[in-house]
Amino acid sequence: MPDRNGYPHGTPSWVDIGTDVEGAKAFYAALFGWDAQEAGPPEQSGGYGFFLKGGKMVAGFGPQQNPGPPFWSTYVSVDDAELIAKNVEAAGGTIVVAPMDVMGQGHMAVFQDPTGAFISIWQPGEHRGAQLVNEPGAFCWNELNTRDTAAAKGFYESVFGWTGVTHEGEMAYTEFQIGGTSIAGMMNMPPPVPAEVPAHWLVYFAVEDVDAALAKVGELGGTALTGVMTIPSGSRFAVVADPQGAAFGIITLND
Secondary structure, eight states: OOBOSOOOTTEEEEEEEEEOHHHHHHHHHHHHOOEEEESSOHHHHTTOEEEEETTEEEEEEEEOOSSSSOOEEEEEEOSOHHHHHHHHHHTTOEEEEEEEEOTTSEEEEEEEOTTSOEEEEEEESSOOSOSBOSSTTSEEEEEEEESOHHHHHHHHHHHHOOEEEEEOSSSOEEEEEETTEEEEEEEEOOTTSOTTSOOEEEEEEEOSOHHHHHHHHHHTTOEESSOOEEOTTSOEEEEEEOTTOOEEEEEEOOO
């Protein structure tokens, strides 16, 4: 269902970006038709806000906090952030931001898996995650790109209870599942990717026409990182970067 008011434990539920806020607002408004709404006065929210599609929250934004190019962050909904943080450390991950309250909206933490990828967790309070997913202008998939899929598979199984189902082929692909439902993916870092690019989670946004969206990215000052490709289901996708350098995927969903 596109409209959501909550997510099962272990399911990606939110994405956000730390970046040049005004530049991001203009780019994503033109690309996806998003509106922007501040989370509160800057002295309280730290400049954080929400991207809206049709009046529903689809993603978050805020000022960039880290050096290097900005990036889209994936948040996994959890029942107990403190417990998951302990699971992360026991499984060999690194806590980057310890569990903390976020203005009464929920509890969050940020960690790094043993292969180097950053990912966040969200224990919902008033904020329960994206209100719209899996349709044009909303996020629809979260995918780990790593150089050690075996280590990552064991780690996420231990931390979230995910089951990794790997499809062998010319390029093996793993679907992480909960109760038989696929909730995220994983693949080996493609060979053309430069060695200095670290393991990372890639966020995919659905679009009506991937070719038109790819052209629009270029018109708006973004960059195509791949050409358009087709997966076995028939869905077509490409990986791009916004003008600030944040990478993300665009995909037409094949029902």
